[in-house]
Amino acid sequence: MNRDDAYKMLSSIGQQHVLRYYDELSEAQQKLLLSQIEETDFSVLTRLSETQTDLKGTFSPLEAMQCAEIEKRKEEFYEVGIKNLKEGKVAALLLAGGMGTRLGAEVPKGVYDIGIKKPLYIFECLINNLMDVVKQTDKWIRLFVMTSEKNHDATVQFFKEKDFFGYKEEMVTFFKQDMAPACDFNGNLYMESKYRISTSPNGNAGWYTSMLRAGLGKILSEEGIEWINIFAVDNVLQRMCDPCFIGATVLADVAVGSKVVRKASPDEKVGVMCLEDGKPSIVEYYELSDEMRNAKDSNGDSAYNYGVILNYLFRVSDLESVAEKKMPMHIVKKKIPYIDEKGEYVSPSEPNGYKFEQLVIDMIRQLSSCLPYEVIRDKEFAPIKNLTGVDSVETARILLQKNGIEV
Ligand code: UTP
Numbered sequence: 001m002n003r004d005d006a007y008k009m010l011s012s013i014g015q016q017h018v019l020r021y022y023d024e025l026s027e028a029q030q031k032l033l034l035s036q037i038e039e040t041d042f043s044v045l046t047r048l049s050e051t052q053t054d055l056k057g058t059f060s061p062l063e064a065m066q067c068a069e070i071e072k073r074k075e076e077f078y079e080v081g082i083k084n085l086k087e088g089k090v091a092a093l094l095l096a097g098g099m100g101t102r103l104g105a106e107v108p109k110g111v112y113d114i115g116i117k118k119p120l121y122i123f124e125c126l127i128n129n130l131m132d133v134v135k136q137t138d139k140w141i142r143l144f145v146m147t148s149e150k151n152h153d154a155t156v157q158f159f160k161e162k163d164f165f166g167y168k169e170e171m172v173t174f175f176k177q178d179m180a181p182a183c184d185f186n187g188n189l190y191m192e193s194k195y196r197i198s199t200s201p202n203g204n205a206g207w208y209t210s211m212l213r214a215g216l217g218k219i220l221s222e223e224g225i226e227w228i229n230i231f232a233v234d235n236v237l238q239r240m241c242d243p244c245f246i247g248a249t250v251l252a253d254v255a256v257g258s259k260v261v262r263k264a265s266p267d268e269k270v271g272v273m274c275l276e277d278g279k280p281s282i283v284e285y286y287e288l289s290d291e292m293r294n295a296k297d298s299n300g301d302s303a304y305n306y307g308v309i310l311n312y313l314f315r316v317s318d319l320e321s322v323a324e325k326k327m328p329m330h331i332v333k334k335k336i337p338y339i340d341e342k343g344e345y346v347s348p349s350e351p352n353g354y355k356f357e358q359l360v361i362d363m364i365r366q367l368s369s370c371l372p373y374e375v376i377r378d379k380e381f382a383p384i385k386n387l388t389g390v391d392s393v394e395t396a397r398i399l400l401q402k403n404g405i406e407v
Contacts, residue, residue, distance in 0.1 A: 010037070015045075045181070058277055059287075064373065066299065070373070073248070076251070079247065081243030081247035082136065091142040093143075094233060114384070123159070123165065126231075134167075145172060175216060180199060182334070184353040204310075207360070229241050232309075232310035237399060256280070256318070256369075260373065271284050281361075281364065312364070328359075332355050334353065381399075
């Protein structure tokens with residue numbers, strides 16, 4: 001793409017200001033800008049004019065498989081899970097493309113050191129947990145790590161420096177998720193420098209399409225991977241590729257398994273698994289009616305009682321249909337640093353525009369069946385969103401210690 005092509009294309013969408021500084025850029029910078037223009041998907045901007053309907057369907061309960069039943073069928077599940085792992089049919093996929101703005105660290109979230117007496121990195125905790133499964137199966141599990149353009153190099157370099165925390169390097173595949181441009185409240189693109197449009201990672205549902213775009217579909221088919229266990233970077237007690245969870249999901253013959261935890265209290269602010277118009281979905285705490293709050297399941301427990309923890313096991317064959325569908329776009333007000341008309345860098349203290357994100361929850365809504373699988377919160381859920389307070393480095397350290405992990 002040359003300057004004239006870029007100008008023509010940008011004018012057609014009213015964004016020609018992106019080239020405002022073009023003539024004063026070095027040749028290398030001009031090239032960078034032109035290639036960013038060529039690669040960026042500007043179609044997200046058209047979604048600003050779509051009415052943001054948040055029309056919900058009819059909710060009904062989706063019974064979770066509870067700990068008592070899991071305990072009873074533990075051996076059966078374990079055997080099936082181990083078999084699938086040994087046959088290389090299950091891969092792990094670490095979602096590490098987020099910006100981690102609430103934690104506010106200078107480094108990618110996984111590189112953050114949460115140790116007290118000794119260094120203990122978030123990535124290290126996750127690799128240790130995955131290694132536990134490798135030891136049980138005596139087989140390396142393919143690990144995909146999704147980064148973003150913003151944190152890719154720092155993430156890869158960190159893994160290399162730390163020798164992959166003992167994981168087998170050839171079994172780790174990094175890929176970058178796609179980025180979405182950011183704009184002001186009138187839909188005008190922000191520039192983060194004179195030769196770069198402001199962009200941000202396109203949300204955690206971007207993982208499957210980004211992975212295919214990176215050419216990794218080849219690994220899935222060559223290695224015969226039938227299931228992908230995606231998990232968030234920020235839960236340091238995350239048990240991924242858990243053989244019992246895999247076994248239960250495979251035997252239930254569902255499109256996706258979802259680890260869930262019992263709500264800490266009826267008012268806890270988490271999304272809970274349910275059905276929406278007969279399909280798996282997640283109902284947000286503020287969408288629960290009184291009737292739903294009082295509904296009971298067959299055990300007499302609350303029927304909407306199991307919160308999601310961003311640990312899902314997707315059946316690969318069902319993902320193809322999701323990739324073809326147009327997913328809802330979440331348009332979120334955020335603080336977006338930019339350069340102003342004088343070319344000066346501005347870091348706003350209040351939200352000044354929109355970012356575009358697609359959420360993994362919407363992938364679940366496209367699938368036909370789901371098994372919510374109960375795990376014990378104190379053993380498997382220690383999210384780190386903030387430095388202090390709720391879901392923080394502080395609370396995660398306490399939970400790690402409770403589980404016998406030195407920090
Ligand atoms: P969060 O919703 O907590 O977002 O991500 P975040 O970006 O990490 O943190 P904040 O909101 O800026 O403080 C949940 C999981 O989804 C991943 C994150 O890395 C985390 O594992 N994620 C999120 C992505 O991989 N890509 C994204 O675009 C967004």
